[in-house]
Amino acid sequence: MSEIKEATGNFVESNLIGEGSFGMVYRGTLADGSRIAVKRFKDFRQRAEEEFSHEVQVISSTKHRNLLPLKGYSVGIIDQDPEQVLVYDLMENGSLADYFFSSTRPCLTWPQRFKIVVGIARGLAYLHEDAKPAIIHRDVKAANVLLDEDLSPLVADFGMAKFKTKDKTHYTTRTVGTLGYVAPEYALYGHLNDKSDVFSFGIIVLELLTGRRAFDSRTDRLEHVLISDWVVEMSQNGKSAEIIDERIRDSGCKKTMERVLLLALQCAHPRVGCRPSISKALLILESIDHSSPNMICALQSMELDLESSCNSRGDFTWLMSSDTGDAFFSSNSTSTSNSREFTG
Numbered sequence: 245m246s247e248i249k250e251a252t253g254n255f256v257e258s259n260l261i262g263e264g265s266f267g268m269v270y271r272g273t274l275a276d277g278s279r280i281a282v283k284r285f286k287d288f289r290q291r292a293e294e295e296f297s298h299e300v301q302v303i304s305s306t307k308h309r310n311l312l313p314l315k316g317y318s319v320g321i322i323d324q325d326p327e328q329v330l331v332y333d334l335m336e337n338g339s340l341a342d343y344f345f346s347s348t349r350p351c352l353t354w355p356q357r358f359k360i361v362v363g364i365a366r367g368l369a370y371l372h373e374d375a376k377p378a379i380i381h382r383d384v385k386a387a388n389v390l391l392d393e394d395l396s397p398l399v400a401d402f403g404m405a406k407f408k409t410k411d412k413t414h415y416t417t418r419t420v421g422t423l424g425y426v427a428p429e430y431a432l433y434g435h436l437n438d439k440s441d442v443f444s445f446g447i448i449v450l451e452l453l454t455g456r457r458a459f460d461s462r463t464d465r466l467e468h469v470l471i472s473d474w475v476v477e478m479s480q481n482g483k484s485a486e487i488i489d490e491r492i493r494d495s496g497c498k499k500t501m502e503r504v505l506l507l508a509l510q511c512a513h514p515r516v517g518c519r520p521s522i523s524k525a526l527l528i529l530e531s532i533d534h535s536s537p538n539m540i541c542a543l544q545s546m547e548l549d550l551e552s553s554c555n556s557r558g559d560f561t562w563l564m565s566s567d568t569g570d571a572f573f574s575s576n577s578t579s580t581s582n583s584r585e586f587t588g
Contacts, residue, residue, distance in 0.1 A: 259272060266285055312400035315331045337392065337393065381404070424459025425444040425448075441522065445511055449508035453505055455491065
């Protein structure tokens with residue numbers, strides 16, 4: 245703990261780089277010159293101690309290039325009070341939210357954004373299917389995606405994560421998360437499953453594509469508060485071309501952007517059964533990134549599969565023009581009403 249105090253200047257305010265319900269995050273420099281980020285928990289209550297131990301346990305059980313690894317942790321005394329801290333390597337580019345929505349940062353290009361989307365999907369696919377036991381993150385959002393020096397994404401903050409057991413398809417639990425990113429079934433009923441993370445992933449992808457925030461309370465129109473509702477209305481009004489962030493609209497393959505948009509909306513579908521698994525979403529993304537006929541055929545097959553699964557439930561219908569690559573979104577009035585009522 246004394247080493248951490250020295251590295252952060254005894255947690256001086258000028259080294260504060262973030263704050264949340266759990267506590268605060270400080271930057272620091274170790275004696276060997278290593279730059280670190282120190283997550284300092286607010287208090288040493290029993291529940292806080294359990295959350296601290298849980299986060300250490302979760303992070304220690306994972307290892308993937310798109311997940312932020314734990315550098316170390318410590319429990320000690322600071323100013324006569326017990327303290328708990330987690331130590332990570334400092335990501336100089338900050339979080340995706342900091343980078344993307346800051347006027348002082350350069351605009352992310354389309355290739356950079358696509359790289360970030362694929363990296364997040366790979367990290368979540370590892371958590372859901374390769375980690376032993378599997379893990380549901382529960383708080384996937386732009387602020388919990390950090391960017392390294394190459395702008396590669398690392399999913400971070402496992403304080404709310406939940407281990408998944410083989411004999412359960414979903415959990416009923418206390419709802420946690422961030423407004424705008426929380427899946428409807430989880431927000432309304434506390435039903436948690438791995439596709440709750442898929443919903444949050446879809447919202448992040450929509451943010452990257454549109455340049456809008458997941459939840460924007462500044463708007464004067466209620467239906468525009470949620471990013472998915474805004475995208476739906478723009479598509480229904482024949483303004484699909486205006487959905488993509490104007491700063492990248494002409495800098496990438498239009499058809500690729502539209503396919504990613506289609507996938508993002510599918511991931512953020514209000515009904516659990518209409519969302520793909522994160523591994524299927526990743527396969528689609530990796531297929532998009534290749535132009536071989538076999539890959540394109542595989543992608544089209546998966547799109548038809550997703551379309552069929554949703555149409556059988558009377559929900560959204562996805563139409564794509566093979567000539568222009570333009571994607572359009574349409575739905576009957578009943579499904580749109582249900583969607584907005586559910587996601588609201």
